[in-house]
Amino acid sequence: MNTNTADVVICGAGICGISAAYHLAAERNVKRVVLVDPREPMTFTSSKSTECYRNWWPGPDDTMVRFMNRSIELLEQLARQSNNYFALNRRGYVFLTADHQRAAEYQTAARRICERGAGSLRIHRGQENEPPYTPSPPEGFEGLPDGADLVLSPEIIRRTFPFVTGKAVAMLHVRRAGWLSAQQLGMYLLRQATAHGTELVQGTVVAVTTEKNRVRTVHIQTTQGLEAIQTENFVIASGPFLQQTADLIGVKLPVFNELHAKAVIKDPLGVIPRDVPLMIWDDPAHLFWEAHERGELEKDEEARWLLEKFPAGVHFRPEGHAGSPFLLALWTYDTHVQEPVAEPHFAPEYAEIVLRGLINMVPGLAVYAGKLQRPIIDGGYYCKTRENRPLIGPLPVEGAYIFGAVSGFGIMAAMSGGELLAQHVCGEELFDYAKAFTLSRYDDPQYAALILEMEASSGQL
Numbered sequence: 001m002n003t004n005t006a007d008v009v010i011c012g013a014g015i016c017g018i019s020a021a022y023h024l025a026a027e028r029n030v031k032r033v034v035l036v037d038p039r040e041p042m043t044f045t046s047s048k049s050t051e052c053y054r055n056w057w058p059g060p061d062d063t064m065v066r067f068m069n070r071s072i073e074l075l076e077q078l079a080r081q082s083n084n085y086f087a088l089n090r091r092g093y094v095f096l097t098a099d100h101q102r103a104a105e106y107q108t109a110a111r112r113i114c115e116r117g118a119g120s121l122r123i124h125r126g127q128e129n130e131p132p133y134t135p136s137p138p139e140g141f142e143g144l145p146d147g148a149d150l151v152l153s154p155e156i157i158r159r160t161f162p163f164v165t166g167k168a169v170a171m172l173h174v175r176r177a178g179w180l181s182a183q184q185l186g187m188y189l190l191r192q193a194t195a196h197g198t199e200l201v202q203g204t205v206v207a208v209t210t211e212k213n214r215v216r217t218v219h220i221q222t223t224q225g226l227e228a229i230q231t232e233n234f235v236i237a238s239g240p241f242l243q244q245t246a247d248l249i250g251v252k253l254p255v256f257n258e259l260h261a262k263a264v265i266k267d268p269l270g271v272i273p274r275d276v277p278l279m280i281w282d283d284p285a286h287l288f289w290e291a292h293e294r295g296e297l298e299k300d301e302e303a304r305w306l307l308e309k310f311p312a313g314v315h316f317r318p319e320g321h322a323g324s325p326f327l328l329a330l331w332t333y334d335t336h337v338q339e340p341v342a343e344p345h346f347a348p349e350y351a352e353i354v355l356r357g358l359i360n361m362v363p364g365l366a367v368y369a370g371k372l373q374r375p376i377i378d379g380g381y382y383c384k385t386r387e388n389r390p391l392i393g394p395l396p397v398e399g400a401y402i403f404g405a406v407s408g409f410g411i412m413a414a415m416s417g418g419e420l421l422a423q424h425v426c427g428e429e430l431f432d433y434a435k436a437f438t439l440s441r442y443d444d445p446q447y448a449a450l451i452l453e454m455e456a457s458s459g460q461l
Helices: 015-026 063-081 100-118 154-160 182-195 239-249 291-299 350-358 363-368 410-426 439-443 445-453
Strands: 002-005 008-011 033-037 052-054 093-097 121-124 148-151 170-174 177-179 199-202 204-210 215-222 225-230 234-236 255-266 278-281 314-319 326-330 376-385 391-394 400-404
Touching: 008 015, 015 033, 015 182, 015 400, 015 410, 052 063, 052 410, 063 100, 063 182, 063 410, 093 100, 100 121, 100 148, 100 170, 148 154, 154 170, 177 278, 182 199, 182 410, 199 215, 204 239, 234 239, 239 255, 239 376, 239 400, 255 350, 314 350, 326 350, 350 363, 350 376, 391 410, 391 439, 400 410, 439 445
Parallel strands: 002 225, 008 033, 008 234, 033 199, 093 278, 121 148, 234 400
Antiparallel strands: 052 177, 093 170, 148 170, 204 215, 215 225, 255 326, 255 376, 278 314, 314 326, 391 400
């Protein structure tokens, strides 16, 4: 058995653990940070991301908007420092609806979110005296509008996105949003952290010794044997395995896991231009079926569910370089709680279902129905709290901290979350939103009342 010492041991080398290491070592010069994971960095949940970001979050207050604004600010700073090494863009998110009632709801909800700090709301009805709607450029993030553009003119929608169904009556284009290369962001942060002394250890945290309710030693199983690292600071950043790690110090967490899939599909005919934003069909939808297919499904009791109405939210974005034929497509139509496993299974029909849902928004995709060319189906776990806000901060065992339960927003929350975690560990002054992410928030009667207005899907696409 080898014995070492460390200022901080971090369990988990996904984007949360790596960001925590970066903010401790590179930004605060914490001398010895040890980052532990049995896998290669960024290869479990963090590698399964849509790689998108946004500051567009529902209430019931402005906490998540402020938290994400800070994270995007840090991402932009890092992009400037690194010559945009991780390809940050600001194409935005475009929500579309064919429902006039939903269009009215867009205006009410958008005003509320903008007032909470997301930026300015610009409304376009196609009238001569109003400022024009301007699409986002495909690359870059500097000097672009914030807030959102609400387009209530079907003519403008068709002119801007001619491939979108003529049924669309409203479009909400969220502006401080886009995507990046999550893998390159993670590797950039990891290189900065290791350059400032962080050590990456491939191994599994198997035990944590405490004394008088204080972390003392972290025990790691590696291929070379059992290693004991003496430390007074232990950070749990183990993604969907948060509870298994917290069990080592006897702490129960209010978290659960859902498995979410994504599909990479080919668009060889170029039905969708390569320079479009992330696009979301915001209405419940039926899958596209030809008449003979529908007849067959009606006869099949086990497959008849494919004729039912699916929830709103099927979405896609272009994937890869400008000449790539790929689209990244997702639809959260099945969310059941499950225990995480190392090799999750995904339904083979998922890509076809998502494609047939997307046809509601992009009718031209019908050319691929039943003819997808070897789609790739992958995904990861959304580790969540009951109100879908992260856990960042100290745990009941002194010297133990957590950064996790980042659901489907880990990449976009990584920078501000890692910064906040480092503030806790180093005893710094905290941002005023910090209390909303600690485990102790559940002991606050006011917060307990607040979360009655929230759901586990809050802010989730």
